[in-house]
Amino acid sequence: METTTPRPLPADPVREARIRELSRAHVLTSWVAQKAVDPLPLAGGEGSWFWDYQGRRFLDFTSQLVNVNIGYQHPRLTEAIQEAAARITTVAPSFYEESRAEAAAAIAELAPAGMSKVFFTNGGAEGNENAIRMARVHTGRHKVLAAYRSYHGATAGAIALTGEARRWGSEPSIPGVVHFWGPHLYRSEFHATTEQEESERALAHLRHTVEAEGPHLVAAIILETVVGSNGVIPPPAGYLEGVRALCDEHGIMLILDEVMCGFGRAGTWFALDHWGVRPDLIVFAKGVNSGYVPLGGVVLSDEIAATFDERPYPGGLTYSGHALATASAAAAIRIMREERIVENSAEVGERTLGPGLRDLLGRHEIVGDVRGLATFWAVELVADRQTREPLAADKVKAVQQACVSRGLWPLVMGNRVHMVPPCVITHEEAKEGVAMLDEALAEVSA
Known part of the structure; x- marks a missing residue:
């Protein structure tokens, strides 16, 4: 640059x-x-x-x-927002709109194969809220497992998912959230001495937690692909793959929170690209348009998206897919590619x-x-x-x-x-x- x-x-x-x-x-x-x-x-x-x-x-x-x-x-991104504002500033979710369609297509193209639909929110916390709602409706289950070393946002559901101390002031919160320890070799909860030991022991701990909570009651496991504000902790080799296998074994949805680590922050479009794991839901925000206009969302697997082909999705937002926000996202992705x-x-x-x-x-x-x-x-x-x-x-x-x-x-x-x-x-x-x-x-x- x-x-x-x-x-x-x-x-x-x-x-x-x-x-x-x-x-x-x-x-x-x-x-x-x-x-x-x-x-x-x-x-x-x-x-x-x-x-x-x-x-x-x-x-x-x-x-x-x-x-x-x-x-x-960035001059090209500010110009794109100005052009979008001159065209139309806001369009309700009940209409189709050009920039919304283009942004959704661009984001889906970056996601793993078999994830082709996007639900837009105003930020990452709302993205996580809707991701757990989607997982619960799709599975018919209510429990969600989240890591202690995590931050998923400050809305009622997202702060309940959050494992660190910022959730304390909002408790009691929504029911059904269970926390577990994720891998972090430097401050291991599992007395591990190598990355391999840390990965294996963290996976065993997660399996025991799922079994103790009843696998048939667990709708989703949510993880930050790379833990962000709790320490910038990339997962050890084999961990995300092991979580994916555990979810597949029990019909549990895997949600990867890419709000902080997505869109170039980890040196790939999505941080999950480093590990080749396909989740069921990806939550994004922040880097999708660098915060120039508030925007977040969820990328759905085709299987979860199909759940709402014949039944209404029980959620929505006035500014879902806001015209200026999605125009900025489509432009930002184009600029990031070209530059x-x-x-x-x-x-x-x-x-x-x-x-x-x-x-x-x-x-x-x-x-x-x-x-x-x-x-x-x-x-x-x-x-x-x-x-x-x-x-x-x-x-x-x-x-x-x-x-x-x-x-x-x-x-x-x-x-x-x-x-x-x-x-x-x-x-x-x-x-x-x-x-x-x-x-x-x-x-x-x-």
Whole structure:
């Protein structure tokens, strides 16, 4: 990819102050106590960079919420949205509409064979909600198994599927959800010492959980193909294949949540392409159009789609397949093909980002583990490499602040620094980002 030269706006402290004042008075910010935070007002962005009203620019290694895969203000994508708005801005789901049809066809073409229909939602959480509804209606069963190390969204059903602590504040939630431990060798729940052991023991644990819950009552198992906000954890060899075989054995639907890891983030169109597993339902959002307009959805297997040939699907959304959103998705997929953005993500990860981050293991004692692929990485910070005790929150915060002071904006989750830049990032920008993190780690270690 060509290096983008950012063009920051001149400093505008008056405008920044007004944005802060209005936001504090009227905007409820998600996931935080309101008096504890003071978010940075953003003024603009281009490519892999964004800038503020103080004239500072930052190399973005968050992709906002791991969704700006195509980069900020891609001129061809913004133009496509403008053209769509000039044509027609919104069409109810009860009509056919050109951009909706084109986006669905483009997405289905990227999915495994035998998955040719798409149901559109406004985002990933709604996608997961509808995926479990589809699985339940199709099977006539009610239980859904989800991993503890997972995040599937914050709507009522999606937050129940979520295994990590963000679900606690919404409990009690919908019935029928059962959690299990997925594989993660660095923090194994199964006392494994190799990837093979971890895969085999995690599969045995999942089998025992299915058996304990009654296989005839389990509608679906839902997994993030690559665990995202809970650590960027690719599955070990054989695990997804084993889950697929277990589902086939008992007539259970396999749902793969590709909201974060799809559309180039893992260096392939869908992360599942790395393992060659065909699920029954794929949930997507985020990277499908890089968040330029809210959009998510579910890709259905032909078998599940056939369930609704003669019976109505018991669900719907006013903005399902919104005309501007689907126009942006169709355009984004076309642009990503023509500009080889998925290939760029894979190449930067393999040649620059991955090797650079792994090198940090030998340079800093507080780096306990580095894992990921393409433009999807996590650097886990520890107080002790032997015990793997997580680094204290104040020191993790210090690493984040040291990055920001150097012009790098990382995504910090727990004791991890997630390095997830736009998929359009160049090799030079990737090197620059790793170098700034290297300096920040050295500063905090000292």
